[in-house]
Amino acid sequence: MFLHRSFLFASALVGTLALHAQFTDDFGDGDFTNNPTWEGDASVFIVNGDGQLQLNNSVAGTSQLRSANTMASLNDMEWRMRVKLGFAPSSSNFARVYLVSDQADLNGPLNGYFLQFGEAGSADAIELFEQTGTDLGSVCRGTDAEIAGAFDVGVQVKRSAAGVWQLWVDPTGGTNYALQATGSGTAHGSSSTIGVLCTYTVSNADSFFFDDLYAGPAIVDLSPPAILDVTAISATSVDVRYTEALAPGAIGSYDILPFIGVASALLDGVDPSIVHLSPTTALTNGSTYTLLSDGAQDAAGNTAGLVNTEFTYFVPLSAEPREVVINELMADPTPPVGLPEVEFVELHNTTTTKTFDLADWTFSDGGTPVALPSYLLGPGEYVVLLANTNLGAYGSLPNKLGLSSLPALNNDGDALALRDNTDALIDAVTYSLDWYRDAVKDDGGWTLEQIDPTAPCAGPGNWRASNAAAGGTPGAQNSVYAIVPDVIAPVxxxxxxxxxxxxxxxxxxxxxxxxxxxxxxxxxxxxxxxxxxxxxxxxxxxxxxxxxxxxxxxxxxxxxxxxxxxxxxxxxxxxxRPEPVEPGDVVINEVLYDPVVGGSDMVELYNRSNKTLSLAGWQLANESEGEIDDIIPINSALLLLPGTYALITEDVAGTLALYPQSAADRVVGSDMPSYNNDEGVVVLLALDGTSLDRFAYSDDLHFTLVNNPEGYTLERVDPDRPSDDNTNWQTASDVAGKATPGFRNSQYAETPAASGELNIDPAIFSPDNDGFQDVLTLAYRFEQPGFVGTMSIFDIVGREVRRLLDNQLLGTEGAVSWNGITDEGDKARMGPYIVLMEVYDLNGNVEKYKRTVTLAHRLER
Missing domain, CATH: 2.60.40.1220 (Immunoglobulin-like)
Known part of the structure; x- marks a missing residue:
């Protein structure tokens, strides 16, 4: 059912209505068998769900429906209807609406008048015919080609007492009719039947629609024209569209506020319901104005009074990258701090003069992009994107925009992208937990906020957790907002x-x-x-x-x-250019397996070869009960030149914050195996699974006087000594900051070249974990293999305080270290000590070597 504008009948027509019945049917009752009754090929017609009479056949044919409608005279009569054909009409597919007929059968000889919709060729127009028996004559014809394709039109036909017919048409299917044609037809002056006749092929057997039929005395319009809409076509052109055609010469007066004015007003030459205005001053894009209109008249002489109508001039502008930014996001709303427990993303227009229409822009997190509906985002404004199902949670927030679905934001990180309606990238954010810079807030309930939304080089350093008491600032300036000009050169x-x-x-x-x-x-x-x-x-x-x-x-x-x-x-x-890696080329040089709360495990690698190596394809792994497991590829192709380091960690930003002394350019972010906090095994593998190095760590390897090893790394003393030599590992110095990520270890001590069978370095050492001469290194060398040896440390009175080797098979050369801790786990006293090494072979040869060292302590004041 298509509802047209309500009209009032002139009181002068009361007598006429008594003589001439009024026929009307909008099919709103869903039935064509009663009120009024339609007859004919009823089995192939239905009233559809839209309240329209519809042909509903499955074969080709000619079908009609008709209803009784007695008109003793056609003088000053009027007919209205809506006709819709879902195809381009032709000589084989057309419709007729019989306004007047003296016979019930519309497909036979009759006397009357009908409108035809469709003809041969491509100039199809609505045409009014006079029929006498089987002879047809055109009374008047509408605009050529207006219905050459599928169409939906509103039609009004009027006949005067002098027999002059007028054809009025609204090409949009409404009732805003415009006069298209006039003609004379006086052969027939009465009627008994009104009806529709459809001729069709099988492909169009269900594509004829009729609605809002009226036949009766001419309807007198007593309603003044009203403004339907005001549209700013450009900065210098505004169109005013009325509910009906205006009378030429009486289109009213106009003004545009504030301070714009109207230089001229012209009635449209084709559609007299439209008035074209030329503003005196050009409109400003994105601004809202008030149109004052007064005195517009319709053809019946009805005059509109003073009306105020607001309108906005907006021309969609193309956004450059970061003119609209992803400015705040709630990725993990649980547990809530003060905001509703739903995810959202805030957009911000960073410009001072541009307004953007977000229609058909898209937002995505790497999956299927979600389209944004139309929304005008003005200069400096914010809008919060929410799933439609969550709009109620932010009911009081005015600047929100509902999406069919908001891509799920991963709690620990995601890659977000905002694109305009041409698919151009406007902004992108790849966030992670590191960006919060707060181990408490990254657990949920707090938003990530951008610090400087105008920064052209925004990155992780331009984001942090919100400082707002509610946990975020949706739709408003961020709590961490600050202008931070970038004056630092890239490297x-x-x-x-x-x-x-x-x-x-x-x-x-x-x-x-x-x-x-x-x-x-x-x-x-x-x-x-x-x-x-x-x-x-x-x-x-x-x-x-x-x-x-x-x-x-x-x-x-x-x-x-x-x-x-x-x-x-x-x-x-x-x-x-990197060369293939082989076992022995690279060693595990430093390990953090027990990080502080909020920290991350670290494994440092050192290239001890004279080759350039690449991390590409290398893997870190765990070892459990002798089996390699939890193998994780290192996500980097960093080059290791001879004598250089690489530190692997999952949390680069957190590592640099906790250990600011780190060599940042040698720190690599990558997934890692999960290492136990007390003991375990770190394994380094090549791409083909070859073991490059292996280190079994435990708390026992830490300096005994470090009560809690949390946050301390274990450092390799000498990269040229074996990884399974427990004396070759020492707790990182406090002075060095508990770790030396990416550079030489604080406990590094090169094994001295043996000048005899046993050499010591340094002769005086101070094991206070300050990074200076904390470890005593004892190097040995023999000309023949096969020696078994014992090495012990004695105090000045001859008591053994530490046994470093106990009947162990020795190589031709090697080294062990002493960190000043006794076998009982105590710190050895300050003073001189004797190092005694005894070796023997299977031939009974026995050798003894004795050296003196001094253990010094820092003097406290």
Whole structure:
């Protein structure tokens, strides 16, 4: 059922209505058999769910429905209807609506008038015909080609007492009719039947629709025209659309407030329900105005009074990257602190002059993007994205936008992307738990907030947990908001070598991609760069010749800037083509297995070979009951030049915060096996599963006087000594900050070259864990293998305080260390000590070696 505008009948028509019955049917009762009664091919017609009379056949044919409608005279009569065909009409598929007929059978000879919808060719128009018997004559014809395709039209037909017919049409299916044609037809002056006749092929047997039929005395319009809508077409053109056609010369007066005015007002030449206004002053995009209109008249002379109508001038603008930003997100709302327990994402317009329509923008977390509905986001404004099902939780929040579904935000991290309606990337955020910078708040209930939303190079350092008492600031300025200009130059953080002619370089912050693409890259020794593939964080260089194994190159870069325009600072880095790794090339050099609360395990590797190695393909693992398990690939291709380090940890930001002394460029973020906090085994594997090193750790290896090893690393004393030599491991120095991530260990002590069979270094040592001469190293060397030895430490009166070797088979050379702790676990007293080493072989040869050392303590004041 299509409801048209309500009209009133003139009181002068009361007498006429008594003589001429009024026929009307909008099929709102869902039935065409009563009130009024329709007859004919009733079995192939239905009233559909939209309250429309619909042909519903399954074969080709010609079908009709008709209803009795007695009109003793056609003078000053009117007919209205809505007709819809779901196809392009033709000579085989067309409809007729009989306004007047003196016969019940509409498909036979009759006297009357009908409207035809459809004809041969492509100029189909609505046409009014006069029929006498079987002879047809055109009375008037509407606009050519108006119904050449599928259509839905509203039609009004009027006949005067003089026999002049008028055809009025609304091409939108409504009642805002415009006059299309007039003609004369006086052959027939009465009627007994009204009806519809459909001719169709099988493909269109269910695509004829009729509604809102009226036949009776002309309806007198007593309602003034009303404004349907006001549309700003451009900054200098505004259209006012009325509910009906206006009378030419009486279109009213207009003004636009504030301070705009109207220079001219013109009635549309095709659709007289539209008035075109030309503002005196150009409109401002994104602004809302008030239109004052007064005195508009319709064709019946009804005049509208003064009306105020608000409208907004908005032209969608294209957003540049980060003009709209992902500004705040609630990834883990449980347990709630003060906000509703639902996830949300806040967007912020960072511009001062632009308004954006978010229609058909998308938001995603790596899965299927979710489309945003239309929403005007003005300069500096915020909007909170919520799932439709969660809108009620933020019922009082005005600036919220419901989505069919909000992608689930992972508690521990996710990659989010905001794209405009052309799929251009506007902003992206890849967050992790590190970004909270708060071990309590990252457990839930607090949002992540951006510090400086205008920062062009936003990254992890530009985010932190909210400081708001409620746990976040949805729809408002962030609690951590601050303008932080970027004046720091970017630096090169690493080089990877994919193959002999492909080199990758990474930077420490978001770069200007164009500058990275066009930068100058120089290698020394010289190899030319043939092509560059740049991103915002890296560049892949293709070389014209192969890198030579064993040659160390220096890569220098000039012309690259970060996205804030800062030119690259430290612009050179050394690298080499990596060689295959073999057992013994790399060792486990430092281990943190018992981190502080909120910290992360760490494993440091050291390249003790003279080769350049790559972490690509290496794996860390656990060992349980002699079996390798929990194998985790190291997610990095960092190069290890001879004598360099790499620290592996899951939480880079947290590690750098807890251990600020770390060599940041040697810290690698990667998933890791889970290591026990008291004892376990760290295993390093090559890509093919070959064991490169293995270290069995335990609390017993820590310096005895460290009461709680939490947060302390175990450091390898000498990378050239075996990993299973327990005396080769020592607690990291307090002075060094409990760890030395990415650089030489605080307890490093090179094993002295044996000048005889036993050598000591240093002669005076101070085991106070300050990182200076904390460990005594005792190196031995024999010219022949096969010796078994015992090594003990005695105090000045000859008491044994520590046994370092106990009848152990020795190699031709080796070393052990003493950290000043006795066999009872006590700290040895200050003073001189005797080192006695006794060795023998199977031939009965016995040798004794004696050395004197001094154990010193720091004097307390």
């Amino acid at each position: 090169i953080t690493g080089v990877t070598v994919s193959n002999a002619t492909s080199v990758g370089v990474t930077f420490n912050e978001t770069m200007d991609q164009g500058s990275v693409q066009n930068a100058t890259y120089t290698l020394s020794p010289a190899i030319a760069v043939s092509s560059v593939l740049a991103s915002t964080t890296s560049a892949q260089l293709q070389l014209v010749a192969e890198l030579v194994v064993g040659t160390v190159y220096t890569l220098s870069i000039s012309g690259a800037t970060d996205c804030a325009g800062n030119a690259i600072g430290s612009n050179s880095i050394v690298f080499a």
